[in-house]
Structure formats: structure tokens, C-alpha cells
Amino acid sequence: MNAIRKVLGVVWILFSILTAYYIVSTAISEIGAGAPADASIFWPIIIFIFLPILFGFALFGYYSLKEEYN
Secondary structure, eight states, X not given: OHHHHHXXXXXXXXXXXHXXXXXXXXXXXXXXXXXXXXXXHHHHHHHHHHHHHHHHHHHHHHHHHTTOOO
């Protein structure tokens, strides 16, 4: 069971890093492409909401990797 927790901890960390990269890169490309004003409002809100959630996923994965959930 501890091996599964460690593997899933790595999965959570990778998921959060890749998702954060995707969200930020998509926001930069959409805003930089001269998108309408609603995209300039939409993406900062999405980043403000989802980056703390993704940080929590990464923290959860870190604690799982360090066997804090025994």
C-alpha cells in the first residue's frame, strides 16, 4: 500500500505541475494573441482560482511521497 501511495504522490505532483504549465501557457498565448476583452478578464480569474488548487494537489502528492499519511 505504501508503494501505491508513493506512486500516486508522484502522479499528483506531475499532474499539478503539467496542468499549471498548461493553464499559464494557454493564458499567455490567448491574451498575447489580441483576444477580446473578455479573455483578458477570464484568464486571470482562472489562474487565480486554479493555481492554489494545483498547489494543494502538489502538496498532497509531496506528503504522500514522504509517507505522512500512515
